[in-house]
Amino acid sequence: MHPSHTVPSDSSSSRPAASAPDLRPAAPLAADENALATLQVDLDARMRFTAGQLVLGSRTLHARVGPDADWQSWPIDTGLSLRLSDHGGVGLLELHDPHRVLAHWRFTLGLHAQASRLLDQFERRQAELAQGDAGAPLQSRLVREEAGTCPTCAAPLPEDSESCPVCERELQTPPSTWVLLRLARFARPYQGRLLVGFLLTLASTAATLVPPYLTMPLMDEVLIPYQNGQHIDISVVAMYLGGLLAAALAAWGLGWARTYLLALVSERIGADLRTTTFEHLLRLSLDYFGGKRTGDLMSRIGSETDRINVFLSLHALDFATDVLMIAMTALILFSINPLLALVTLLPLPFIGWLIHIVRDRLRTGFEKIDRVWSEVTSVLADTIPGIRVVKAFAQEGREAQRFRDANAHNLAVNDKLNRTWSLFSPTVSLMTEIGLLVVWGFGIWLVAGSEITVGVLTAFLAYIGRFYGRLDSMSRIVSVTQKAAAGAKRIFDILDHVSNVPDPAQPQPYDKPEGRIELRNVGFRYGNRAVIRGLDLDIRPGEMIGLVGHSGSGKSTLVNLICRFYDVTEGAIRVDGNDLRRYRVADYRRHIGLVLQEPFLFFGTIAENIAYGRPDATRAEIVAAARAAHAHEFILRLPHGYDSLVGERGQGLSGGERQRISIARALLIDPKILILDEATSAVDTETEKEIQKALDNLVLGRTTIAIAHRLSTLRKADRLVVMDRGQIVEVGPHDELMARQGAYWRLYEAQARRTEQLAEDDDAAVITPAAPVHAAHPAGQG
Secondary structure, eight states, X not given: OOOOOXXXXXXXXXXXXXXXXXXXXXXXXXXTOOEEEEEOOOBOTTSOBOOEEEEEESSEEEEEESTTOOOEEEEOOTTOEEEEEEETXXXXXXXXXXXXXXXXXXXXXXXXXXXXXXXXXXXXXXXXXXXXXXXXXXXXXXXXXXXXXXXXXXOBOOTTOSSOHHHHHHHHSOOOGGGGGGGHHHHXXXXXXXHHHHHHXXXXXXXXXXXXXXXXXXXXXXXXXXXXXXXXXXXXHHXXXXXXXXXXXXXXXXXXXXXXXXXXXXXXHHHHHHHHHHHHHHHSOHHHHHTSOHHHXXXXXXIIHHHHHHIIIIIHHHHHHHXXXXXXXXXXXXXXXXXXXXXXXXXXXXXXXXXXXXXXXXXXXXXXXXXXXXXXXXXXXXXXXTHHHHHHTTOHHHHHHHHHXXXXXXXXXXXXXXXHHHHHHHHHHHHHHHHHHHHHHHHHHHHHTTSSOHHHHHHHHHHHHHHHHHHHHHHHHHHHHHHHHHHHHHHHHHHTOOOSSOOOSSOBOOSSOOXXXXXXXXXXXXXXXXXXXXXXXXXXXXXXEEEEOSTTSSHHHHHHHHTTSSOOSEEEEEETTEEGGGBOHHHHHTTEEEEOSXXXXXXXXXXXXXXXXXXXXXXXXXXXXXXXXXXXXXXXXXXXXGGOEEOGGGTTSOHHHHHHHHHHHHHHTOOSEEEEESTTTTSOHHHHHHHXXXXXXXXXXXXXXXXXXXXXXXXXXXXXXXXXXXEEEEEEOHHHHHHHTSXXXXXXXXXXXXXXHHHHHHHHHHHXXXXXXXXXXXXXXX
């Protein structure tokens, strides 16, 4: 073997390590051999964490797993093959020759991209060696299809990145003020009222501009002549004062009307925005919710829509008024004296530039504040529903610290933004004051030169007060506008998201379901992780199928695919002869009864929870469903029977009681397809027997798919489907599978041995002389 050359490690996926240098011997590459790809293996054959490395050279594959192991090498030729697979969060790379497996290496899926690159280079190098082109330069290859898609937005994942560029772009793209124009779709139904509101705004603004104009004749025709010894004409004074009063009353009445009208419209726009966002959220697939936190979604629909609503009802109206006021004031100023008007507008360009600079900082800052605030609400959304667990493990201090940390982060971000805003607003006020002084000085010079009268200067100063006041108000609206833009962006991030489980353009009606289910070469991946692959199964109408297998074998995922919570990534699922994707999602799920492993009950009465799938069900139908689920007796023992309130998520009921109400809820809709996902896992043995008796009658005429860890509960199933690593390994009745002594027999025997061991332990505990209570149980737990 030639002297070895150092192989650089792949820093993109290296594990955190101590600062000590790596003293392991490098891969034994020949002097004229280059390293084409590396894989940092982190699991050994017994699935324990370890350090290892695969190095693909120009002519040889080298491997070493474990700190004390030696390097192994295999020359690359056409007889070798590499196979890459993954299951349950663990990747597997196998080296084969035509007859057997030469070696295999396991790794966590964070190294999947490295493994894919190594496999690509191996296959490419094999092809080059087969063609005799050993010296040809290697070229990069596009991302493998197996790199997968983002589970949140279904966008392709880059081979060398664990983050989704689409989701990252959603967080990093700064909000633009133009996003507020997208709210026009929600304003369209109210365009008539908005037009009336605009006309009222125009009229009220014009009314507020009348008083300064009337000050000119009051000064020039009444007050100044009076100072020069002339008599005051009472009728003229009364006329001008009456005009001022009429203008004030008109401005008040018009202002009230437009404020009330536009407030009504903005409230309705906000309500429509909330409703549309929530309805769209309900139509999104489970993939979207898997990548979002509850507190963040609550913040978007609640706080963000409220912020937009306040902007529309108050600040947008003020902004429109300010624009009209500035435009109309400028016209009046130029009509009175163009030269003085130009001097008045001198600070305007600088203020506009300042607003532009600050807006760029505010628009990113406010969206960051929104995201940080969602962290605060997420802590609340996590802690309050899980308060029982918090108290059980005495983690109140830890949760309080989490909230303090999130709150401190929120405070720091707000402080940083406030530093910018606190400097901006006084600067604009200073510029307006300087502008007013310039007008005073220039105006006095014009009066001294008899260019204008004192009345004209007085009117100018009155108009300038309104002009600069509105300019200052507009600068303050910049902050509110950017807040609304940040909120609108986060709302439209939801509305722009397309469900991964879409309805077909021309749906097939599903009026007469039979319950036949056919799975053809079905495959499914969670991102880079293959969960189900190459699965074929036919389920006859009315047949009861039991799904069994180790945890992580793909049972629940298969049920999710049949319910169309996710769409298959390969193959197809046909229901009653048609591809499942040809039915409208709501039409199809209306015929599915689902009992989840963890029953979820809503806040409300027992009857309302049972009738959740059929809100129009009669009390007799609700009681019948409860009887079938063996829930009627315990419901009658509650203080108010079927009208007893259930706490949030079923607080106040035992796990078995919640499960039986969940079963009754599924029974009431009389489904053609019944899904039982560990339906009896949360009940005691006696209750389980009662439910099994009910299920014996319930499954008649229904296609039933049941998942259960206790294999004894599935003995009456027509067929048992044994799954392992996302594939079906055995299918048949209980007795037949037991006779085969295959995968199902091993599962059954292992479970029986565990049950016997538990029984022996219980017997030993009963026979052993009783120990003092304080020895058997820690203080406070006896």
